[in-house]
Amino acid sequence: MAIIETIPNVSEGRRPEVVERLVAAVRGTPGVRLLDYSSDASHNRSVLTLVGDGAPLKNAILALYETAVPAIDLRAHRGEHPRVGAVDVVPFVPIEGATMADCVALAHDVAAAVASRFGIPVYLYEEATNNPARKNLEDVRRGEFEGLAAKMTSPGWAPDFGPATPHETAGASVIGARMPLIAYNINLNTDRLDVARRIAAAIRHSSGGLRYVKAMGVMLEDRRVAQVSINLTNFQKTPIHRVFDLVAREAARYGVSILESEVIGLIPNAALVAAAEHYLQLERFGPAQILENKLRD
């Protein structure tokens, strides 16, 4: 059985009774495990994390729409976080025994079902689209729900599935496939925020750095430690050890060293194994040599 992860983001984070019903809808779907959910009142948004095989996940996402669409009216929705839809974003992430191609196919299938069952326009994003204007979620969501009707009539912004106009209360949805994100911070042996900011600028894709790195410099005020705060969007193509080594080199330029690093939340085992392989200069090594994999064959 394949394991795919989906992390639907729903535009409701203030009415606990609605969040409870959303959670109940996905929890009640056979073959799906709810790993986590959290709501943010200031964002007025909830994020759920589910895992399962493709078919059960599709059922769970459709059950989520079934509950969310009648319960959420974006015309009255206020919150700090940008959004275009009641069910705003649905990424599918390959975890085990599933490829990116499987997740792209699943995203297309779910997008078509959402459009036809609920009359909601759907944009595909990241790996699920070949359209460069739709690769980045931020680009698709720009203008938000309030600007959606105008955006949809502008050149290049017809949806991938569904009607050419927003759903009156539920707006549109952005559905796609992506690699697991790794939230990774590197703390520096300095309280100089400018150094952290320069390093972040050097390593991030948007200003000339590594392809799958987003980064910014921040200050941990309580510890007086400058931090390079990083999102790694594809750890297979931009491995964590390359980011670490590059930060160390850039820091040395300012006479600064690395104090420590930390993973926020979850990290795929393969990202850690790749780092071990790199530093230990392991050759002729494969995942079949990991004892736990052998046990689970």
Next chain:
Amino acid sequence: MAIIETIPNVSEGRRPEVVERLVAAVRGTPGVRLLDYSSDASHNRSVLTLVGDGAPLKNAILALYETAVPAIDLRAHRGEHPRVGAVDVVPFVPIEGATMADCVALAHDVAAAVASRFGIPVYLYEEATNNPARKNLEDVRRGEFEGLAAKMTSPGWAPDFGPATPHETAGASVIGARMPLIAYNINLNTDRLDVARRIAAAIRHSSGGLRYVKAMGVMLEDRRVAQVSINLTNFQKTPIHRVFDLVAREAARYGVSILESEVIGLIPNAALVAAAEHYLQLERFGPAQILENKLRD
């Protein structure tokens, strides 16, 4: 359910029909998985790898004795590998959800059963004994089957379980508990065997090096590469990255660098994660942050 590994070594590697019956005996035990087995004709010895919870493993080992004892006569056994018994060595190794203490208790339980059912003297070794003279398998096995009767009457060599004299055809058994072994080789950017030998002497426990390292220098003749060939007997206390870094430092003393390293056979995932944590200077990290562990909770 706990996962314990046991790797019984049996003194028969030339008669395939006997090996088949040994394999069938453990395979037929409910709750046990045979991961691997191999026979070596020059050693005249077979090694089986089984996993399961404690109680099924005990049944499998007793079934193995049931088949091996009548089939193997050590008085007629010849082979390059040292041995004292028909079933020569039985280590129990904690893998998942089991502690070393569990494996020590299992070793004692199995040793008592083997002694009483088959009338075979049993020595406990490694973690299963507090007797320093019996910690190392090589010390217990010294003198082999041929010297066993004399050894058993010498001071300090009464067995831990069973009769004070060898079993006529099956000799004695050595049963114990140990950490998983990691077979790990580091290849040097040189064809100087003396450098590999000096490094091996520097890092191994027996000549003043790291506590859980056995090492020797060998020559990969076909590649003209000198190799430090290592057995790591406790990767939690002597981690693989410390061995790698120490070899790199010692090699630098001779103007030599590390070409590559390799794991032979299986390695516990935790050994690789520990290396990643070390080189990435990860702090506040725990196994619950590994995505796959979360999925299997």
